[in-house]
Every structure is written in structure tokens, then in C-alpha cells.
Amino acid sequence: MRYQIMLKDGLEKKGYTLNKAAQLVYERFGMHITSTYISKLRSGSKPPATDDLNEAIAKILEIDSIEFRRAAYIEKIPNDLLEGIAIAQ
Numbered sequence: 001m002r003y004q005i006m007l008k009d010g011l012e013k014k015g016y017t018l019n020k021a022a023q024l025v026y027e028r029f030g031m032h033i034t035s036t037y038i039s040k041l042r043s044g045s046k047p048p049a050t051d052d053l054n055e056a057i058a059k060i061l062e063i064d065s066i067e068f069r070r071a072a073y074i075e076k077i078p079n080d081l082l083e084g085i086a087i088a089q
Contacts, residue, residue: 003071004044010061021060029056048072
């Protein structure tokens with residue numbers, strides 16, 4: 001599943017606004033992020049976040065952190081390299 005879809009679905013299932021998600025990440029993990037940043041992650045206009053932040057987001061949304069981080073890595077891999085990996089498998 002794509003990173004953006006996992007983020008969007010997680011927010012919807014928890015019923016969190018972007019502000020609420022940013023607040024929870026700060027309260028539970030001490031990471032300062034804005035609702036605008038989460039919105040950009042969700043829309044795909046920013047590349048996926050760092051491992052630490054993805055772990056925090058996964059925990060507040062109660063989604064599988066390994067799957068979420070894997071989706072983030074797949075989004076970050078250049079297409080030509082991703083195709084090469086798929087062929088090698």
C-alpha cells in the first residue's frame with residue numbers, strides 16, 4: 001500500500017485532524033511537526049518523512065510501523081532502481 005494512502009486511512013480511522021495528529025506526535029514523542037507538513041506528506045507533495053517520524057506517526061495512528069516505513073522507503077527509491085530491484089527478484 002502506498003505511503004500516502006496509509007497515512008490518509010490512518011488519520012480517517014482514528015478520526016484525527018491534522019492538528020490533532022501533529023499535537024499527539026509532539027506530546028508523545030517530542031517531535032515538532034505542523035499540520036501543514038502532515039498535509040503535504042498525505043498529498044505526496046513532500047517525500048515521506050524520516051524513520052523516526054514515521055515510527056511516531058504509525059504509533060499514534062495505530063498502524064503497522066514496519067509496513068508504513070517500508071512504504072516510505074519504496075516511495076523514496078528512484079523508479080529506475082526500483083524497477084531493477086523488481087527484476088532481480
